[in-house]
Amino acid sequence: xxxxxxxxxxxxxxxxxxxxxxxxxxxxxxxxxxxxxxxxxxxxxxxxxxxxxxxxxxxxxxxxxxxxxxxxxxxxxxxxxxxxxxxxxxxxxxxxxxxxxxxxxxxxxxxxxxxxxxxxxxxxxxxxxxxxxxxxxxxxxxxxxxxxxxxxxxxxxxxxxxxxx
Numbered sequence: 001x002x003x004x005x006x007x008x009x010x011x012x013x014x015x016x017x018x019x020x021x022x023x024x025x026x027x028x029x030x031x032x033x034x035x036x037x038x039x040x041x042x043x044x045x046x047x048x049x050x051x052x053x054x055x056x057x058x059x060x061x062x063x064x065x066x067x068x069x070x071x072x073x074x075x076x077x078x079x080x081x082x083x084x085x086x087x088x089x090x091x092x093x094x095x096x097x098x099x100x101x102x103x104x105x106x107x108x109x110x111x112x113x114x115x116x117x118x119x120x121x122x123x124x125x126x127x128x129x130x131x132x133x134x135x136x137x138x139x140x141x142x143x144x145x146x147x148x149x150x151x152x153x154x155x156x157x158x159x160x161x162x163x164x165x
Contacts, residue, residue, distance in 0.1 A: 007060035
């Protein structure tokens with residue numbers, strides 16, 4: 001049985017590894033091995049993830065297996081206008097199709113109950129993620145140059161309107 005819980009400092013190494021492997025698997029075919037390795041190593045180092053845990057505007061969740069292993073991770077951030085962005089959602093490949101990504105998405109949505117919508121940015125070419133988000137109510141609202149130093153690539157901004165309780 002997998003449980004979704006708030007990420008802690010004890011999870012930093014496992015989440016760093018999960019993100020690094022997920023980025024390399026997903027984005028190397030799109031951006032190349034060197035670019036992906038450099039960006040992932042910079043952004044997903046345990047000290048960077050620790051800083052995000054300390055940021056009150058960010059919420060991180062992990063999916064923990066019965067054996068204590070981390071099978072998934074999600075992080076959402078609220079900006080100064082109280083808009084929420086799903087910054088990351090990554091799962092281990094053996095969990096594809098299991099519903100684990102949906103469980104993580106639901107944890108993020110529940111943690112931000114009462115907001116009008118949630119948005120995300122996904123790099124074009126990440127067809128699996130785009131299909132997943134469309135299936136779960138996200139619509140493309142903008143196409144632009146990818147953020148976060150991923151120059152030369154386009155990304156899609158997707159948004160999901162949320163029902164009021």
